[in-house]
Amino acid sequence: MRLLLILVIIILGIGGYLAVKPPSEDKQPIAEEISISILPDKIEQGDPVLIQIHGTTTAKSLKVNDKELKTFIHDGKLSALVGLDLRSKSGSLPMVLTLNDGRIITSRLAVGERYIAKAPLGIPEKLGGDTPEAERELINTLVEEGKLISAVPTEDEKLWEGEFRLPIDEPITITDTYGYSRLTGASSISHKGTDFRAAVGTPVYAMNFGKIVFNRFLRNYGNTIIIDHGLGLHTIYMHLSEIGVPLGADVDKGEEIGKTGDTGYVLGPHLHLSIRIGGISIDPEIFMEIIGLRVLKSAE
Template sequence: MPLLVFGSVKPSLTLSTNVPYQGDVVKVTLRNAEIKSATFKKKPITLFPLDGALVAFLPISGTEIPGAYTLKTTFTNGSLATRTIWVKSRKFARVSLGIPTGSTLTPATLIAQLQKEKIELDNVVKTKTEEVYFESKFQSPLSIKENIASPFGEIRKTGSSIIRHWGIDYKAPKGTDVSSISGGIVAKSYLDTTYGNTIIINHGQGVFSLYMHLDERLKNEGDTVSKGEIIGRVGNTGYSFGPHLHLSLKINGVSVDPQKFIGLMK
């Protein structure tokens, strides 16, 4: 469907991809147009100003059912533009994972704790601020060469239970600096039984990054941080088998692959 033309300037609606995989993010960019509303999967989405354009992030869940979904944009004069987004299935790694030596956890207590902590995390990341604290480019949380120990979406069997790993584990020496992937405000800084020392950063517009198993937390709730600012050190706290950084990214409450999002926004 052609886009509405305002004067002599043709509007431009572009997608970072129209064939995302489970766990990906589709970046929508709209230029030279006035928008009335937009929906994805028949649900309203928000476009916000960024670098002279209107932008929206469409998070694709790691459990999204593969298939065709519609992005519909309504312009101020009632004209429509639609795009079809084809979600593809992704092959996730499978591992058996026990309980760290010396831990008092059992598979049953671990599952119970994870369920409780998920509710607490969801309460933090469900907040959506209209402000955009992040910069147009994101960066890796580690300055050293990345060594991925566990990928996004890994399917872990612990006892008779299945646990999904909605983040990325970067193996790194204890004490390695951990930096914020972009600008934001610390939404929470705390010690968690399972996740260890944890910092959650609100980047605005529903984008949150989570840094877990830290040895040290160098920022407190309410602190403003900039891209690349050191917020903590790699550790081995909580449910952990060795020094590493667990990085999660949530957009509008949906867990997405942080490494692929950082790559999209570099």
């Protein structure tokens, strides 16, 4: 289990703070301690990262690698999510927090290399079998479907509340993890999601509050539902046998949105779950650890 790691406690610009300190804050300590915690404690390519600021609930900006993050309150703390692409470079990313009073706190996100397992590509007979033509068709249509999925909108406010629940009921069996590569003749296809074992017809639940921004059949992904949770966060449910919610509907956490199936590019029935942060598909298992029920259970 990845545990909370307090990365930095840095207090800068005490003089400047004293100069701008409003009179109403006379009872406050001269300079409050601002600290930043980061989950997971060991970050790899393809991971979601939860940054939390302690000591203030507002800030002017928070940037990672020069990109400004959308902040929100989670667990009472000023927070932000970062999605690291599976194929992003490993190394250290600069993080800059600018407080409302102008103080700047800097730190770094250390991103380790993810081990990428390789698996052969198996194209099901219904999509043409293992032939070069079927491979080409698969790659081309995956690109097209990827564009459709990337084009979904997001609200400029946080729609989700609290922790995320799992998309199907326990007990959970994960049959394929995030990140491995399926090799084809010319290129490789990364598995950018988590597969859950599920017989056809198993109820699928919204992992949190949000809005249905996509609900249609795709050749490879099958019947697909995308929920926008706001601030660029999307959960994506694929290969469904049934879509049970209309486009544009608001959904509650735990509301049934459809049933699992074996539509699209599958070798057997399962639920494929993808989670995107700012358009980047991250590892749903790590997401559940840092912002899902599994954190609650193990954090006690």
